[in-house]
Amino acid sequence: MSAPVTQAAVQRFVAQCREALAAGRCERVVLVSYQGGQSDIDALGQGLQRVTLRPVMLKGVPHLSAVWRFPTKDITKNAPVAAQLDAIGRWLDAGAFRNAHLHTPGQEVQLAISRKGKASVRVGAVQPDAAKSRPSDGEPGAAVEAEASAAAHNREKHRLLSLSRPFLRELGVTDAQGRLIPAMSRKWKQINKFIEVLSAALARSRLADRDRLHVVDFGSGKGYLTFAVHDWLTHSLGRHPQVTGVELRADLVALCQGVIDALGLQGMAYEQGDVRQYTPETLDVMIALHACDVATDYAIHLGIRAGAEIILCSPCCHKEIRPQLLSPHPLRPILRHGIHQAQEAEMLTDGLRALLLDAAGYDTQVFEFISLEHTNKNKMILAVRREQRGASDEIVRQIQDIKAFYGLQNQCLEALLRADGLLPA
Numbered sequence: 001m002s003a004p005v006t007q008a009a010v011q012r013f014v015a016q017c018r019e020a021l022a023a024g025r026c027e028r029v030v031l032v033s034y035q036g037g038q039s040d041i042d043a044l045g046q047g048l049q050r051v052t053l054r055p056v057m058l059k060g061v062p063h064l065s066a067v068w069r070f071p072t073k074d075i076t077k078n079a080p081v082a083a084q085l086d087a088i089g090r091w092l093d094a095g096a097f098r099n100a101h102l103h104t105p106g107q108e109v110q111l112a113i114s115r116k117g118k119a120s121v122r123v124g125a126v127q128p129d130a131a132k133s134r135p136s137d138g139e140p141g142a143a144v145e146a147e148a149s150a151a152a153h154n155r156e157k158h159r160l161l162s163l164s165r166p167f168l169r170e171l172g173v174t175d176a177q178g179r180l181i182p183a184m185s186r187k188w189k190q191i192n193k194f195i196e197v198l199s200a201a202l203a204r205s206r207l208a209d210r211d212r213l214h215v216v217d218f219g220s221g222k223g224y225l226t227f228a229v230h231d232w233l234t235h236s237l238g239r240h241p242q243v244t245g246v247e248l249r250a251d252l253v254a255l256c257q258g259v260i261d262a263l264g265l266q267g268m269a270y271e272q273g274d275v276r277q278y279t280p281e282t283l284d285v286m287i288a289l290h291a292c293d294v295a296t297d298y299a300i301h302l303g304i305r306a307g308a309e310i311i312l313c314s315p316c317c318h319k320e321i322r323p324q325l326l327s328p329h330p331l332r333p334i335l336r337h338g339i340h341q342a343q344e345a346e347m348l349t350d351g352l353r354a355l356l357l358d359a360a361g362y363d364t365q366v367f368e369f370i371s372l373e374h375t376n377k378n379k380m381i382l383a384v385r386r387e388q389r390g391a392s393d394e395i396v397r398q399i400q401d402i403k404a405f406y407g408l409q410n411q412c413l414e415a416l417l418r419a420d421g422l423l424p425a
């Protein structure tokens with residue numbers, strides 16, 4: 001739990017929220033970088049990413065409608081303005097959130113709370129054009145829909161990346177005017193979501209305040225995510241990372257290197273290589289978005305071996321397990337359908353990967369990171385390193401039981417970890 005924070009700054013921030021609400025000028029209040037330790041918040045779920053509160057009228061009474069965003073769900077809760085502001089003040093006083101933002105037309109008030117509990121308030125102007133270019137939000141809020149219409153025009157998506165960033169133009173995501181090219185809208189949503197997940201993971205990892213960190217993107221392809229991570233870390237967070245894309249295809253490496261050269265980017269590189277042989281000197285964050293089949297296992301293995309603090313991957317084409325899969329009684333009549341076999345193979349592969357990460361000393365989550373309408377490769381495995389390393393016998397036993405039940409002989413990640421002595425023989 002953080003130290004007590006400077007109450008005057010918190011009171012000033014809450015007072016500005018109260019005034020903006022009373023004057024009908026509050027667009028939204030956003031709380032980010034949750035530090036844990038509040039029982040009423042912890043009861044809602046794990047891995048809170050941010051809380052976005054918007055003014056709404058319910059039965060003629062001003063309320064704040066809060067959307068609590070977690071990696072796998074959004075929870076909407078409404079409370080009368082005074083009670084909600086009291087709660088915000090209490091959380092901020094306790095240092096539960098490191099940053100809070102009040103958005104009004106043309107202005108943003110930011111409260112920042114340092115690790116030592118020192119709080120400061122900054123007021124900045126918002127460019128009207130930047131506000132206009134943000135696409136619509138789409139956050140759930142069904143219960144208040146009817147009465148929220150007055151605030152509807154404020155429902156703008158707060159994205160961590162901005163469409164105006166030059167790398168997006170170079171990669172063909174935006175046009176020369178910084179407008180999203182319609183054919184790239186799915187990719188745009190994916191990389192934004194990926195950055196959101198990375199942002200939350202970073203905040204609760206040992207890298208939370210690290211200025212210099214090495215991020216490696218395996219199977220980086222055309223580099224959308226690699227550039228996005230570099231841009232977000234340098235431009236938005238002001239850090240000094242080294243971001244490396246590793247890609248098998250020389251033509252894609254040349255293409256991405258061309259973008260680095262064109263933009264004169266520092267702290268970024270592309271290497272032509274095979275994830276099965278690649279060994280970086282340091283590795284703090286391992287990412288792999290849709291690295292094919294067992295390339296994901298090799299990437300995870302490399303992350304574990306290098307002691308990466310965060311391992312973040314969205315697997316694709318699960319080919320290894322399916323031919324080995326037996327149809328054990330009483331699942332046989334269900335698994336005789338090809339589609340069920342494919343689904344079972346995918347679930348088993350990613351379930352075993354998650355257990356192996358747990359056994360290797362990571363807190364691991366598997367979740368849908370973007371809705372199916374944007375991509376069917378929508379599963380995310382997120383692992384953040386715990387203090388304790390080393391295999392847990394209980395988890396290793398669970399893995400053996402699952403393999404025995406389905407008659408699985410080989411799983412790539414398990415074999416790699418065993419060969420390294422990172423799992424009991």
Ligand SMILES: C[S@@+](CC[C@H](N)C(=O)[O-])C[C@H]1O[C@@H](n2cnc3c(N)ncnc32)[C@H](O)[C@@H]1O
Binds near residue numbers: 249290295
């Ligand atoms: C489906 S694409 C994903 C590209 C990128 N991550 C994205 O999401 O936009 C997978 C990429 O992984 C690369 N790849 C496949 N196996 C690899 C390996 N063993 N080592 C390095 N790259 C690999 C492929 O060449 C391809 O560019």
